[in-house]
Amino acid sequence: MNFGRAATRLLIAGPSLSQQIKALERDLRVQLFLRDRRSVALTPIGASLLPHVRALLERAEDLRRRAARLSGSEPVRIGYVNWLPMDLTARTAGIAQLYIDPWVVPSHAQAARVVDGSLDLAVCWVRTTDLAEHQLWARLLGADRLYGVSTARDATAVEARDVTVLVDDDTAYWSSWNLFAEELARDTGAHILRIDDGGITGPAFYDHVRALGRPVLNSPKDQGTTLPPDLVRRPVIDPAVIWTWSLVGRRDEVRPVVLAAADALTHEVGDLGIHDPGTWLPEDDPHR
Template identity: 70%
Template structure:
């Protein structure tokens, strides 16, 4: 019997649906079912009655559920206490593609910050903080996300976005108004949900034109192919372009307004671990508005950092 199996038991008991529980736990449905069966074998009792239409707790499952919750709570408390006794709590941090360059030096004195290896989109990382898979995440969020997920956010950084256009002479490249740009919107909501929300609001607010794609080329080499097909400069996403700009394309500054993408540090509203809260303070200390509250800057209306400037 393992603690993770007990967490699986609680998740299925909460959802009374293996599919929803698997999604919440971010594991495959067949794996969850196998783990529950293994737990039932170890305990010697059946925890759930299940058929094709429904899942319900057995009397044994209902009787063991309160003790299981209490046991998991004690395990979590033990981990927190051990972290405090060691002098530095372990803090799990997820990100999309940007992290503060001085993250380690800022947090070394207050917590052991472990950067999660799973790089995922902003909406996924925020949801992982909400469900406890991460303690912190650096991502883009909306005020709506804070309320819905039960998380808090503080500004950590911002990227001023630019456009990429055809034309190989980079010595005298004119600026371009936001209304004269194209904005790519991808049909893949799993990867690009946050970007699509941002891009659609930018287009609505400035008059930029949206271009729907379905090949995931918001960034990467295929992005340049879209730039070549579009007649207008194309907004570059904040996810970063690892491929060098081809010689037949140029970078153009966007003005009137200047679009910014914010990076927020996100943590749970009910977070009480001293190490996590100390890491928040250490990372956010001294971060100003990084230009996003200038008169000609633009943020989505639902960006929490747009409300303070």
């Protein structure tokens, strides 16, 4: 053991290292080293403490790495479908730097991107079956209470059995919505209308509402959209129809910055009313 070589490795002067060791011994009130002009050796107490010192140094290095990641030097990649919390970046300020992926694709596609590592996290609709199959976890982040859209001037509530739900033939794009809509129809008696024009949202959706002359369930993609003046929004009851937004990640994720971001994003979210009496969630919803 040589203090001179140790000082060189630490990029400090030899006398400075000696002074720091003496100060440590004073603080601990024990002698750690036996010194003479020719050699330096650990005392029995010093040898006994050495494994604990090494463990502390490893923990200090781990803390340094965690701090570097949490400072934002390692961005967390997050994808979404059409909804994100308005205060998304505020929730993770000082914890993680979020990179919001610009590729907006359907829920099942965003979940698949988490599985293959293209994303660290995603905000999407997901089923318990999907979580088990792909080794994912899901935490509740948001919830939409869907409503009926009608041509009637009457904006009173409508029972779920009296609404129409649209199901599109394009299963590659509308897979999640179709699963949701078909289960809702089975459970409540709502009427299914099969379409092939992508009219689950947008102008084509409004054309379907006008042509049917009865309330049509909106999709979460149009949740915040202003309706044309000839259409009205009608609350759906008996039951109220709930679409959940999950924050999804990989079960084998170990990176502290990703886990910290997930904790921050879902902190104190609560159940958002999804378990209130008279609400409906799919049987395979992870938050049911």
